[in-house]
Amino acid sequence: MTTKPHQKLNAFWDNLFHQGDDPDKKDILEILSKVPLFSQLNKNELRRVAKIIYERHYSKGEFLFRKGEPGAAMFIIRSGQVDIVMTKDEEDEEVGMILASLGPGSFLGELALLDDTPRSAGAIAATNTKAMAFFRADLNKLIDTEPKIGSLILKELALIIGKRLKVTNEQLYNAKG
């Protein structure tokens, strides 16, 4: 699933020129409010978050991030579909296995909000996709300037990771049993 050069160029121009004239822009707050990480934020706080997110356009077959690269941002899918994939090896872009497919409103790469440890899997646009990136450094600044918003986001992030740990423990227990 490789991207042709003209597709990459189109995605580049979309990023550059299609930010202001997007008719769906009003849906950003709605999508953000449905992301568990931001579920405790009120409308004003969501607007504050919306100001620091980056909108990106990806062509079909384009990677959002690759396995093994340092993580710097969490992505929220606005439209389109993204596959979580394992590549055959870290240097290779050829997809080996699709682990999951995520649609609009889903989020991925949230561990990058904590530190820059390498991504455990890659993410690739299965269709032309619009995504929103929430950058770790911006979250850190938010914690610094508006501690209430920052702590609410961190609390939800801790809950999500805790839930996943429980699920993983159960899976491990079942696998051993």
Add this chain to the structure above:
Amino acid sequence: MKNVGTSSRAKRRVWVYTVSGLVGLLVTLSLFWALRNLILPSVVGALGAYLCRPILTRMHRIGISGHLAVVVLFGGFFLIVVLLTQQIQSVIPSELGKLELRIRIQYKINDQYKRLMGLDGDGKGNFLNSTFGGELRPLVDKAKSLAMLDLDERKTFIRQYMILYGPAMVTQKYFIYFQENQKAHRARLGNDYVESPTDSIDPNQPDPQPGSEAAAHGEKSLLSKISGVVSLWLASPFVFLFLIVDEGEIKRNLVYLVPNRYFEMALTVLNDVDQSIGNYLRGTMLECSLVGISFGLCMFLIGVDLQWALLIGLIAGVTNAIPFLGTAIGLVVGLAYALVVEDFSPVLPFVEVGSIPVWVVASVGVVHLLDNILFQPIVLGTAVSLHPIVVIIGVMGGSILLGLAGMLFAVPAIVVVKVFVSTSLRQLKAYRII
């Protein structure tokens, strides 16, 4: 058929975007060139906004609303600009004052040189004179000739004094200095001396009065110069305002230029560069402020007038950003003041008026020591360090390209490039791009 249509449309799209991108780039570059005089004021405004951002963050944190914080900061920036302008304007002498200043400088250089070399009437001098006199004399003559008035200026000075003091002008201090300078000049030139300016003055010849064509021309050119400088520097507070109210929109628009492959890497590089450069610039500003305040305070304590002590401190503080040369500039400015000014009232009882230059040198030494053992380690800490050779070449290159502004901004510019390149390389490897 549909595929052919889509592909030709995609090609046209690429063409339109590429051509418009190139045209946009060319227009931007030519605008930059046309408006290059605005670059320095804009850089100063941008630097001010960048340095003030942490203050804005702290104000947010203690609950001050965004708009109020911006108004307070902009008011503070504007107030500083106005106060500095007033301070500088208050020490700029009038036209006659400038002539008097140059006469005084010429006289004082001569006087101090004679005293230092022990030159009495027969011109024999002391050990210093016999050892270094041959080398120093041409330098002193050169310095004096720089301060010396030309024929027109001498005529203007005498006319102005005639109008102001009449026959009593000969008893005025600066007129006596003027005559002493002429005597020394005549003695130095010997037979080559051709004209005594006082002889060539016709007291009845009218001096250009305010309102006459020449005066009007002079006034107009001065006014146009001042208005030109003021209108150029007006850009500074506006750039400051626009950047301080920006909540990351400029950065976001820049990041849109980055292809998806480099998106995360670009954000990481921008963040790392921002942190390193921010720490360096804020540290340097704080260090320069501490040096300026310390030097200004020392100057005040040894008897320099408060207004001038503040100005000398300001110059020493600003030029401290120029590595190696900053201290020398502070020393030269302090010594020049000590050399020219006659009325000292030292705050410290043990400072004698005759030894002011020695105290200036001691003050520079103390401030330099404080800077090295206290200010730099505490304020700059482990911020970006540069090799001394890079610093020297950078400062020299900056002075060749842009003069004093180039010297001031050379090291920060090198730091920006160094941090940007090293961070980019590190991230390019981490993201397996290279």
